[in-house]
Amino acid sequence: MNGRYLYANKKCLTLFNCSAHELSSLSDADFFPPTTCGQIKIIESEVINYEKNTENEVDTTDQNGNRKVYWEIKTPIYDDKHQNKVIGLCGVSTDITYRKIAEESIKENQLQLKHLNATKDRIFSIIAHDLRSPFNHIIGFSELMLENSINKDHSQDSDCIKIINSTAKNTLNLLDNLLNWAYTETGKLSYRPENINITNIITQVVDFKTSIAQAKNITITYNAVQDIEFYTDSNLLKTVLRNLISNAIKFTNPNGSINITALQKDKFLEIAVIDTGVGMSTEHMTDLFNLTTHKSQPGTEGEKGSGLGLILCKEFVEKMHGNLWVESVVNKGSTFKFSLPI
Numbered sequence: 001m002n003g004r005y006l007y008a009n010k011k012c013l014t015l016f017n018c019s020a021h022e023l024s025s026l027s028d029a030d031f032f033p034p035t036t037c038g039q040i041k042i043i044e045s046e047v048i049n050y051e052k053n054t055e056n057e058v059d060t061t062d063q064n065g066n067r068k069v070y071w072e073i074k075t076p077i078y079d080d081k082h083q084n085k086v087i088g089l090c091g092v093s094t095d096i097t098y099r100k101i102a103e104e105s106i107k108e109n110q111l112q113l114k115h116l117n118a119t120k121d122r123i124f125s126i127i128a129h130d131l132r133s134p135f136n137h138i139i140g141f142s143e144l145m146l147e148n149s150i151n152k153d154h155s156q157d158s159d160c161i162k163i164i165n166s167t168a169k170n171t172l173n174l175l176d177n178l179l180n181w182a183y184t185e186t187g188k189l190s191y192r193p194e195n196i197n198i199t200n201i202i203t204q205v206v207d208f209k210t211s212i213a214q215a216k217n218i219t220i221t222y223n224a225v226q227d228i229e230f231y232t233d234s235n236l237l238k239t240v241l242r243n244l245i246s247n248a249i250k251f252t253n254p255n256g257s258i259n260i261t262a263l264q265k266d267k268f269l270e271i272a273v274i275d276t277g278v279g280m281s282t283e284h285m286t287d288l289f290n291l292t293t294h295k296s297q298p299g300t301e302g303e304k305g306s307g308l309g310l311i312l313c314k315e316f317v318e319k320m321h322g323n324l325w326v327e328s329v330v331n332k333g334s335t336f337k338f339s340l341p342i
Helices: 010-016 034-050 097-128 133-150 157-185 198-214 234-250 282-286 308-319
Strands: 054-061 067-078 086-095 194-197 219-222 229-232 257-265 268-275 323-329 333-341
Touching: 034 054, 034 067, 034 086, 067 097, 133 157, 157 198, 194 198, 194 234, 198 219, 198 234, 198 257, 198 268, 229 234, 229 333, 234 257, 234 268, 234 308, 234 333, 308 323, 308 333
Parallel strands: 219 257
Antiparallel strands: 054 067, 067 086, 194 229, 257 268, 268 333, 323 333
């Protein structure tokens, strides 16, 4: 039992590309990679030492590097004179490569289908609750303004307009997140880099978010220390900034503050959104970027959310070849940072 082949049928000889005479001096090491030979040796040792039949799947590569999967049945061969003495083994191998690939493809499709169904359910949940709720605010306050106009009482108009405006902007942001998330889940999100100025991008986003922050008397500051230009996707970057600032506004108490910084560190641009909000625990931070485990918390004024914003931030930053992380202390605030290559 030196591991040499003694006999093989024509199919096996064709597979090994050798004659019966040549095969008698060859072993598994002449046809299979070392890892496969090790797997086969363990199987054959079990057949010989424990005198038992075995059935195993062997996933390997042929001499050309192509994947091959075999279903192997092996049984011990006994000495004619001494029936209790094993002198070798007999093996039958069936090529199941195509079947194995088909099975793996079916399993992968099933996982994708399960993921798409979960995505569909999540979208319907957001539409039914998070996207529908803001319209009640818009309708309610617009009706109040209509009633006041009939009664010629305009004392509450300014407050109503502010609420309607901030609600509309928040709803638009939610809708953008929903559409972007759908694009990422279906693999249709494109990456279109261009030369941009970081100060211009941050200023645009801050201007857009100022009215929402003012509704809670929160100040947003950005003092450009460096005038940095670099190459990335401006739309993805704006979406990340909008969501991080929205998240900071949501979890910052009235009269709080949000500070934004952008600094070059070696070959990276590090952007930080720093708030004086409620902060979060280590456990909460662990699930922050996982949609299946993350549960959206109400804001300091009871603001609701879908939980999509931070998920998109992480995916978009990684799409731009960057990294996103968070630092936070309960009751002191949070700092969301992300770095992008320059």
